[in-house]
Amino acid sequence: MSEASSEDTFISRWFAALAGPAGLGLRDDAALFTPPPGQDLVVTVDTLVAGVHFFANDPAASIARKALRVNLSDLAAKGAEPAGFLLSFAIPQDAQSPVRTDVWLAAFSSALGEDALKYACPLLGGDTVSTPGPLTLSVTAFGTLPKGSMARRTGAKPGDLVFVSGTIGDAALGLQVLQASASAGITGLRDVERDYLVQRYREPLPRHVLAGAVRMFANGAMDVSDGLAGDLAKMMRVSGASAQINLAQVPLSSAASAALQADPSLLDTIVTGGDDYEILCTISSARAAGFKAAAHVAGVAVTNIGIVDEAAGQDAVFLDAQGREKKFQRASYSHV
Amino acid sequence: MSEASSEDTFISRWFAALAGPAGLGLRDDAALFTPPPGQDLVVTVDTLVAGVHFFANDPAASIARKALRVNLSDLAAKGAEPAGFLLSFAIPQDAQSPVRTDVWLAAFSSALGEDALKYACPLLGGDTVSTPGPLTLSVTAFGTLPKGSMARRTGAKPGDLVFVSGTIGDAALGLQVLQASASAGITGLRDVERDYLVQRYREPLPRHVLAGAVRMFANGAMDVSDGLAGDLAKMMRVSGASAQINLAQVPLSSAASAALQADPSLLDTIVTGGDDYEILCTISSARAAGFKAAAHVAGVAVTNIGIVDEAAGQDAVFLDAQGREKKFQRASYSHV
Numbered sequence: 093m094s095e096a097s098s099e100d101t102f103i104s105r106w107f108a109a110l111a112g113p114a115g116l117g118l119r120d121d122a123a124l125f126t127p128p129p130g131q132d133l134v135v136t137v138d139t140l141v142a143g144v145h146f147f148a149n150d151p152a153a154s155i156a157r158k159a160l161r162v163n164l165s166d167l168a169a170k171g172a173e174p175a176g177f178l179l180s181f182a183i184p185q186d187a188q189s190p191v192r193t194d195v196w197l198a199a200f201s202s203a204l205g206e207d208a209l210k211y212a213c214p215l216l217g218g219d220t221v222s223t224p225g226p227l228t229l230s231v232t233a234f235g236t237l238p239k240g241s242m243a244r245r246t247g248a249k250p251g252d253l254v255f256v257s258g259t260i261g262d263a264a265l266g267l268q269v270l271q272a273s274a275s276a277g278i279t280g281l282r283d284v285e286r287d288y289l290v291q292r293y294r295e296p297l298p299r300h301v302l303a304g305a306v307r308m309f310a311n312g313a314m315d316v317s318d319g320l321a322g323d324l325a326k327m328m329r330v331s332g333a334s335a336q337i338n339l340a341q342v343p344l345s346s347a348a349s350a351a352l353q354a355d356p357s358l359l360d361t362i363v364t365g366g367d368d369y370e371i372l373c374t375i376s377s378a379r380a381a382g383f384k385a386a387a388h389v390a391g392v393a394v395t396n397i398g399i400v401d402e403a404a405g406q407d408a409v410f411l412d413a414q415g416r417e418k419k420f421q422r423a424s425y426s427h428v
Numbered sequence: 429m430s431e432a433s434s435e436d437t438f439i440s441r442w443f444a445a446l447a448g449p450a451g452l453g454l455r456d457d458a459a460l461f462t463p464p465p466g467q468d469l470v471v472t473v474d475t476l477v478a479g480v481h482f483f484a485n486d487p488a489a490s491i492a493r494k495a496l497r498v499n500l501s502d503l504a505a506k507g508a509e510p511a512g513f514l515l516s517f518a519i520p521q522d523a524q525s526p527v528r529t530d531v532w533l534a535a536f537s538s539a540l541g542e543d544a545l546k547y548a549c550p551l552l553g554g555d556t557v558s559t560p561g562p563l564t565l566s567v568t569a570f571g572t573l574p575k576g577s578m579a580r581r582t583g584a585k586p587g588d589l590v591f592v593s594g595t596i597g598d599a600a601l602g603l604q605v606l607q608a609s610a611s612a613g614i615t616g617l618r619d620v621e622r623d624y625l626v627q628r629y630r631e632p633l634p635r636h637v638l639a640g641a642v643r644m645f646a647n648g649a650m651d652v653s654d655g656l657a658g659d660l661a662k663m664m665r666v667s668g669a670s671a672q673i674n675l676a677q678v679p680l681s682s683a684a685s686a687a688l689q690a691d692p693s694l695l696d697t698i699v700t701g702g703d704d705y706e707i708l709c710t711i712s713s714a715r716a717a718g719f720k721a722a723a724h725v726a727g728v729a730v731t732n733i734g735i736v737d738e739a740a741g742q743d744a745v746f747l748d749a750q751g752r753e754k755k756f757q758r759a760s761y762s763h764v
Contacts, residue, residue, distance in 0.1 A: 120580055120582065121472060122471060123470070123471050124469070125469050126463060126467075127462060127469075135553065137514045137555050137566070139516040141560075144557060144558060144560070145557070166458050167458065170456075179473075182477060182564060216471065217473065219566075221476075221481070223477045223480060223562065225559055225560065230473070230555075232473055234471075235458075242458075245456045326436060
């Protein structure tokens with residue numbers, strides 16, 4: 093793409109249709125975005141690198157969805173409603189890269205556009221560059237919420253109940269399915285279960301419909317992206333508290349349950365693996381019923397998995413069904 | 429960096445000191461940023477890739493400054509005052525990469541911190557990931573300006589005068605100096621001139637002090653990042669106008685003048701090369717004196733290089749001192 097204004101042509105061909113009014117038709121160097129009066133703006137950025145955060149041969153539509161949704165998950169965990177995003181798109185220079193084909197770009201752009209519509213989160217602007225490295229997508233997402241209502245990672249209080257949304261461990265198991273050769277890896281799963289886990293790895297489901305419940309009820313909140321154990325420990329550390337989790341209460345999908353039954357050592361993967369993109373939050377016991385009711389109305393399962401305690405030697409303790417402490421080999425998955 | 433919470437440790441060690449209050453100490457998944465009442469928010473993102481936008485062995489401090497400043501240049505060209513930024517930092521996985529050393533990170537972080545202070549633009553948050561590719565930095569910058577005052581790329585009007593700030597072509601010549609072997613490249617320059625041009629390539633000077641003058645006086649405005657000729661053509665195209673530029677009026681530094689004198693073919697590099705990060709804007713002739721006075725007060729030279737006309741077959745025509753049209757081999761530099 094070395095000819096005059098190739099970047100502009102590229103943008104208008106593949107991305108202009110995704111832009112809302114604030115994106116100025118993607119024909120300017122910047123976008124104009126101002127939260128409505130009485131609203132705070134919440135901003136977050138997440139970068140996804142092929143070979144690190146997704147597989148280069150994952151479907152283009154899945155890559156598009158993951159890039160946007162991991163950011164929408166951050167917004168939801170802060171209690172913010174999606175309002176728009178910027179996309180930085182670093183395309184491999186390699187002329188053979190599928191990313192440079194119309195087929196790939198059409199699938200990527202179309203899936204991103206569907207999500208922009210689905211989550212009411214238009215494209216505001218971005219940057220397109222080439223890289224000698226792998227496809228790298230950096231999304232900056234904007235959310236809004238009533239002034240002063242953002243849920244903080246630092247807000248967990250002793251006595252709070254610990255909740256998670258959805259189910260835990262699916263994506264980490266899905267990654268193992270993708271990494272395993274035909275003869276190794278997770279056994280005892282039906283095809284439909286393997287597909288389910290892979291889908292959960294490839295396409296997170298941001299819990300944006302829980303945003304209102306989170307900002308109204310949660311003391312501490314974050315999304316689980318680097319594994320439940322590690323992320324919980326982070327939240328407790330910055331909140332000056334500790335947590336005690338009952339492993340038997342950690343919600344599992346039927347696919348994850350089947351995998352765990354066939355191989356109990358997968359508990360480690362489930363609890364410390366990354367890419368859940370579920371909401372982890374702490375709620376005072378007096379308000380837990382309200383939170384559960386709000387989540388029920390939103391149509392997302394939330395599960396009480398333990399309690400917050402005063403700061404202790406360990407940020408988070410995990411107990412098995414017999415009340416014995418279970419230690420994990422690694423506390424969390426790090427994308428660094 | 430695979431151990432527990434290594435990303436958090438990394439961030440608190442190298443970046444927490446750069447954060448303003450809105451960054452929440454970089455201990456949350458998102459930042460809270462709300463423009464003051466009566467202000468619009470302007471957002472922009474630029475991604476820089478080692479080997480594409482800078483040299484991997486450029487000084488760490490220069491890389492930090494360039495990453496932030498190219499975005500501040502976008503803000504200035506929209507008439508916005510810097511307000512904060514997000515940094516996405518993709519670090520090479522290669523254990524031998526200098527980017528992974530304390531020396532490199534200290535220099536990078538310290539220079540970025542100096543610029544954050546200098547431009548009153550604190551770090552609000554970010555993301556740190558690893559990449560099998562080159563160092564990749566993506567900065568999202570936030571600016572504010574009085575409601576409705578953003579200068580648009582689309583606003584140029586027939587009859588306007590075309591202005592540029594500073595001098596044109598230095599960075600593109602500096603890039604040639606860096607690319608040339610000892611025996612080739614730009615000749616006839618003193619060391620101090622070569623160093624000046626290289627410095628202009630490595631460390632753009634965002635014209636943030638012109639932001640007020642731009643939003644008050646400019647009809648059309650953008651920053652020159654992909655070369656004067658190409659960027660001017662882009663502005664005219666989206667404004668539905670054309671421009672006529674007198675090459676003799678294009679402002680050159682003494683180093684660029686010396687290079688051009690030694691090799692007149694460098695005019696092509698000067699006018700079509702990228703990385704100027706100067707402001708290109710169009711001002712109605714009645715308001716040109718006001719703009720010049722405001723720029724004078726701000727301490728930045730601005731030069732009238734031509735006029736805007738009705739849309740024509742060509743978006744931009746360049747005339748030499750004899751009034752003959754000069755065609756360039758390529759219209760603009762594209763980072764894609």
